[in-house]
Amino acid sequence: MRRLLRWWRGLYESPVLLTAFAVVLGLVVGMFVIIFTTTPVLDAWRSVLNSWGGPGHALKTTLDHVGAAYRAMFNGAIIDPSTLWHSLNTGQGWTQTLTPLSETLTYATPLTIASIGVGITFQTGLFNIGANGQAIIGGIIGVAIGSSLHLPTIILMPLTLLAGIAGGIITGAIPGLLKAFTGAHEVIVTLMFNYVANLSLIFALLSTPLQQPGQGNDISRTLRPGALLSPLFGTTSGLRVNWGLFIAAAIVVLAWWFLERSSLGFEFRVSGANPHAARVSGINPRKVTIYAFLISGGLAGLAGITQVAGTTHYIDGGFLVGSAGIGFTAITVSLLGRNRPIGIMWGALLFAALGVGGRAMQATTGIPLDLATIIQYAIVLFIATPVLVEEIFRMRARSAGGLQLASQGWNT
Amino acid sequence: MTTTLANISETAPRRRLQRDQVIGLLMVALGLFTAWAFGLGAAGRSQSQFTFDPVNASGTVPWHLGALTLPTRVSCLLAGALIIAGGVEILWRRPRRALLARFGGGAVLFFLAILTWASRTHGPSQVSFVNLTSVLVGGIAPAVVLTYGSLSGVLCERAGVVNIAIEGQFLAGAFLGSLIDSVTHNFFFATLGGVVVGAGLGAILAFFALRYQSDQIIAGVVLASLVISLGSYLNLQVLTPYPQYNAGSPAPNLMIPLLGKIPILGPVLFDENGFFYLVVALVLLISFGLFRTRWGLRVRAVGEHPKAAASVGIDVIRTRYVNVILGGVVAGVGGVALFAWQGQFQPGITSGYGYIALAGLIFGRWRPSGVVVAALLFGMSVYLANNLQTYQVPVSTSILLMFPYVVTIFVVSGLIGRVRAPAADGIPYKRD
Secondary structure (H helix, E strand, O other): HHHHHHHHHHOOHHHHHHHHHHHHHHHHHHHHHHHHHHHHHHHHHHHOOOOHHHHHHHHHHHHHHHHHHHHHHHHHHHOEEEEEEHHHHHHOOOOHHHHHHHHHHHHHHHHHHHHHHHHHHOOOOOOOOHHHHHHHHHHHHHHHHHOOOOHHHHHHHHHHHHHHHHHHHHHHHHHHHHHHHHHHHHHHHHHHHHHHHHHHHHHHOOOOOOEEEOOOOOOOOOOOHHHHOOOOOOOHHHOOOEEEHHHHHHHHHHHHHHHHHHHHHHHHHHHHHOOOHHHHHHHHHHHHHHHHHHHHHHHHHHHHHHHHHHHHHOOOOOOOHHHHHHHHHHHHHHHOOOOHHHHHHHHHHHHHHHHHHHHHHHHHHHHHEEOHHHHHHHHHHHHHHHHEEEEEEOOOOOOOOOOOOOOOOOOO | OHHHHHHHHHHHOOOOOOOOHHHHHHHHHHHHHHHHHHOOOOOOEEEEEEEEOOOOOOOOOOOOOOEEEEEEHHHHHHHHHHHHHHHHHHHHOOOOOHHHHHHHHHHHHHHHHHHOOOEEEEEEOOOEEEEHHHHHEEEEEHHHHHHHHHHHHHHHHHHHOOOHHHHHHHHHHHHHHHHHHHHHHHHHHHHHHHHHHHHHHHHHHHHHHHOOOOHHHHHHHHHHHHHHHHHHHHHHHHHHOHHHHHHOOOOOOOOOOHHHOOOOHHHHHHEEHHHHHHHHHHHHHHHHHHHOOOOHHHHOOOHHHHHHHHHHHOOOOHHHHHHHHHHHHHHHHHHHHHHHHHOOOOOOOOOHHHHHHHHHHHHHHHHHHHHHHHHHHHHHHHHHHHHHHHHHOOOOHHHHHHHHHHHHHHHHHHOOOOOOOOOOOOOOOOOO
């Protein structure tokens, strides 16, 4: 009994539970957003004043709408019980049953890669808010290479990925270099580069080398078959989950090794934890800043090209724009995973599920996909404020487990 | 021990370009570019015309100025030469003061050269004249919005809280302002809406930053992104099915009698909408408040050295709460001003102005007066980016639209150098 209690207390104080509670709070926020913007629900609450049966009816309407939205999210992101039942009974339709999971994994693939890049800068005490722009440029350059060269797969595939990485590195290098040599704050520079990248995308899509021949719209040429990351279960399976998954897994392992075992990774973490100590012990802050941005940008670029090569196969004006901006989600995922590769992997799976589920919710219930984004941001706001979650759920206060970022303002 | 010392001296920053040298070099480069692209880029015989009459004159123009015709190539070469001369003067004499004023002069010449070049005759464009008055009026509109944003930043950061959520406060203000204006057709109520929503968002930011000591940059970015998603959500969920809630109109101009009739200056400074006059008043008020009153002294003390401030009995947390909420109010009104300029709400209405305002805040060195200069620079960039297309400049629209963002990057990296923010800016304060 006592062991059980201790186990419970240990669980109750673990960061995993903190995350779970933050997710619950995020869903509650989303619930309120639905309530305040759905006309039938508002009407039901308004009629409470007129009729005796009002409160019950209003509550039921609310639960119906919110329930339908969240059920659609779950069914669209993980598994739909009814199709699962159907497949189990008849042994058919497994593609349809597995599609939600496959979609979530597909979406999680570039998200993990980009988030690890962002997480590395966060661990270094730097803020790379520009992963989205870096991913876009990576996608542009990757498509430029992968759609134009006639080479065998064994060369074209790596070349396309490298081109994507190069695009991200170039875009990420500029804020890093500016930060290191002129002191320009990386938050502003990377934010501005997001806008520049968005406009570059439109420019590139409308100019000759990239635009689909015979098209007047902002749509690029399709990647050559040799440059595609092929689906894991074959092209005929209908499941989009692709070999990029293994790239993402490799990146997780590599990043873990880099941060925990390599000396440069150690310098990164020391610089993030205590810049002053880092400087005194001979770590060159400029070198760390530049390398962190190179790595982060490269990973963002890889994420961009992985998205293209694995999922979309071409880019258009909506590439990574708005709610599809994995670079913005990557910021939240990285915070959710507390900037550690393994945590980020789980965080990416969760937020990928929210994103994919949000799309399914939009299709079934008509509630805009942005709700999923709102829930994601709300979750992260709670994650960044562990004390608040602890107070709400009466957890015992503790210092470890929360986000550890040195808040430094502009004077760094 | 010796190795440690050797390491320190090794990693100590090497001698590098001073800020004034960077500015000087930048100006020389800008001048060379001006002379090359606009001077030599124009045909030798082409001419440019500047006109000055107000475009949106309400019927009665009490004055009429003739057009000014200039030879394009010579004028642009002259502008380029002047900018180069300014840069060389900075490099040569190393003046200690008024560096940015010199650079501002260079920027004005550069903008004029662009316009001269764009409006040349026998160019690709049908529009062969530039109405300078409308250029100035057009540049003021975004500058007003940016000034609101930067002033919000001044209020928050002078008290030691970084407010990156300005972008979100803009968007929320614009959304609510548009909604209220569509229903009531009254900009007073719209502004009130901006005040309320800005204060609310400021309070949320303050709550996270002060009560729970979240990382302020993270909390700000996440809050701004949350509000932007919410704006996009509400646009689809509410404004699309009910378009009558998004049927506002730009704010009307309020002309000041007599002063509004001054040539050129009248339409630019005395025939603007209410948000312009309000922001002028706010700049003066905040400037006076911060540097001449007891309140300002306290705020600055809290931002520079909260422990010392607390030791003389100032309630640090309270001061910060008040300032962050006030900053939110100013940014919320700025959002309404943004809507009042554009006339309609759309999800991407802020297009990064909140972040540009932050850059303006740094460029203006956390002073209301400096912030105005920055806002004018960025405002003019925004105007040019949006309007140079009418002159059929042989540059892609998307590239033109990058202009304000690129200017921002240049300004943040080249012109500012290492600035000194309020010492406690962004650092959570813990009561002992």
